[in-house]
Amino acid sequence: MPKRVAIVGVGMQKYEFRKERTVEEMVFDVTRNALEDSHLSKDDIDSVVFGSAVDAFCGINNSDKVAIDASGGLLKPTMRNSTSGSTAISTPILGYTHVASGMHDLVMVICYEKMSENDSAQAVFNTVYDEAYVRPIGLNVPIQCGLEARAYLHKYGITERQMAKVSVKNRGNALSNPYAQLPMKLTVEDVLASPYLSWPVKLLDTSPVTDGARALILASEDVARELTDDPVWIKGVGRGADSVYFMGRKNKDLGRLDYAYLAAKQAYDMAGIRNPMAEIDYAEVYDPFTYKEMQHCEAMGLCPEGGAGRMIDEGISLKEGPLPVNASGGLQGEGNPIGAGMSRLCWCYLQAKGQAGACQVPKDVNNAVANGWGGMYQYNAVMVIGRD
Template structure:
């Protein structure tokens, strides 16, 4: 793969309800901030990918409504529906195609203005499955139960993820839900869908994120400027079946395939040793343990054991979600792009109070799309290539 880099990033503070900005205003904020971060202007950007979802925006063809706000007027702009990591991959292939020098990727959503349970109930097949009441929460509860059944994981194991990530969020000014809690607090929190309790579940958030991905020629032209390029070592994604009944919910072959391809591109042979930091899509606490396994950080069914080893703590050998993760702020559509942004900031040394106390050569960022992690996108980023 040719040399490509992330040269500018921005995120809004993620809020339960952003009453001061509509979605175009949030998009404008992160676009201008990402440009400033890269030390360039909108005229330097030659194409744009926006990531959005009609139902969360409460309007149809909503992607067309934010193009002015991200400076896409009389530019080449495309629209992706799904998690932001998939939009970033589109940006990457555009640059690798040789047709563009850089791409601005912008993702947003306002969960406060919609009904997440209704919207995610709507993602299921309408005749037989939707009337069962499945939504993001209830389907996740089924997956958590399947994972417990397959590998003997316990609710207390999931609670440890919640303790870690909500604690990490205390030092991240962009996070929404930050708190010091104990396993007992998580266990005592309100049961929403057995076995998931309030503190196992990510919040509903408003926010936006932007990233500028650049080809090497443009990156080199910025030398001496403000930009601190973070290089892309690998990126891949795979999908599993849509119907939950066709899948083994306790395992994620799509994540395994995506990770293996990314690692082979990035020259990562032993992920638990070669990866210095991971930001992964923990929409629910149990997911983080499952994704450890899919990412090859530990063996199948060994997620809880790996968690208990302390490796993924902020001062561990392989810190996971130093930002607080998705459990601490879940801006659907933007959440995966924010994982990439957090990994970028850590590599640059710009993560502020939650900056890790070590040099990061290789970071992993991860996004998911579809029910129960149907599709997975994995990125390997680093300070050099």
């Protein structure tokens, strides 16, 4: 039987563009913060799991190897996971298997990304595509996501105004997040007036280019109970991936994320959650674009399929709402260092612990869900955490 796994510490750091710290220094900072948060020393840690999406961002081949000293992982087992944006959640899931399988008791999970060390992040993103068919046409993230957003808006009758409301909510929430890169007080009109990057995706519908890192410490049940009276458990994990060719998707429909529904179902089944709308108290979903938050809210079962427009219209996902989503500001407000989107999970943990400071939602958080989206725009990883 798999062992129970708890999160016992978190290491945060301010997200910035052109952060004046090297990869090693960023990793060092969050490692130390996480160790301080959990009252552990680096010698207590059994193994380290790294997560970073694309080495070409920082221009170092195997950048995790360079950061091994800084992570306290010297002469310890270290492993690096890389699934683009979903590295955010698939890395803690890899850490989860380290503990659940009984291999290790205390695992440090570190996600980092230094996106500003290159000429253009979008030029780097072009190199994820098939070199024969897709790369030559110059596809990158906003263009691909423009296609996807169009299909989604058309399929469910969502409007650009509803998308804009997500941007206003998340960037507004980021005002109370001390680690945020892009807190802004916006109106829907501001967002609608911002220029199109790739119709219907506008500048203020997207997340910024960011440098940053996050760390989490995972512990087995025995160890977690020694460290804290009120552990936050990893209750369910799920992953799903569709074909890497978006022309080759099973459902031939860019608007519906079958793989995300698959991942969410696994996580909820494992956590024993039947009705996420009622049982989930807080959610941090992956929102590199505003429509992506809406898609993910649907896939995570936080609203009915196609109901994400109404969810934002009725204020359900506001910080004070019945089911707050991204009260930390999400990727829109906090910043989007691709692999280090693990911040979503960190904020779920902080909310469950009641340590989210000014971002704390005015309700008890027992169960929270976080997801990550990435791979070749076809991979989703979901984690459900919560208290006893």
